[in-house]
Amino acid sequence: MANQNDDAAARKQAIFDNMTARRQKQILKKGFENWDPFEEPKDPIDIRRDATRRTTQQLVGQFLQACGQEDYSKAYGRGVLEMALGIINNDDRFVGMYEFALWHRAEVERMKGRS
Numbered sequence: 001m002a003n004q005n006d007d008a009a010a011r012k013q014a015i016f017d018n019m020t021a022r023r024q025k026q027i028l029k030k031g032f033e034n035w036d037p038f039e040e041p042k043d044p045i046d047i048r049r050d051a052t053r054r055t056t057q058q059l060v061g062q063f064l065q066a067c068g069q070e071d072y073s074k075a076y077g078r079g080v081l082e083m084a085l086g087i088i089n090n091d092d093r094f095v096g097m098y099e100f101a102l103w104h105r106a107e108v109e110r111m112k113g114r115s
Contacts (some may be wrong), residue, residue: 059088
C-alpha cells in the first residue's frame with residue numbers, strides 16, 4: 001500500500017514539474033497537497049428541463065407539431081426557440097413576455113364575451 005502511495009506521489013510531482021510556471025503558481029496558491037491531478041472529471045451540466053421535464057428541443061418540436069403549421073417562417077421558429085430557452089432558464093424578460101401573452105389572451109376572451 002505504501003508503494004502505491006509513493007508511486008502516486010512521484011507521478012503527481014512529475015505532472016507538476018512538467019507544468020508551466022504560471023499553472024504551478026496557481027496550484028501552489030491553493031496548496032500542492034490539496035491538488036489532485038488524478039481526479040475524475042465532473043459530470044456534464046444536467047440538461048435543463050422545464051416543469052414538464054422536457055428539454056428545450058422537445059418543447060419546440062412538440063409545439064410546432066401541435067400547432068399544425070407546416071409552413072412556418074424562420075422568424076417564427078426562432079421566436080419559439082428563444083421563448084422556450086428563456087422560460088427554461090427562468091429569464092425575467094421571457095417570463096414577462098409569457099405572462100403578458102397569457103394576460104392578453106384572457107383580455108381578448110373577456111372582450112369577446114362582452115360582444
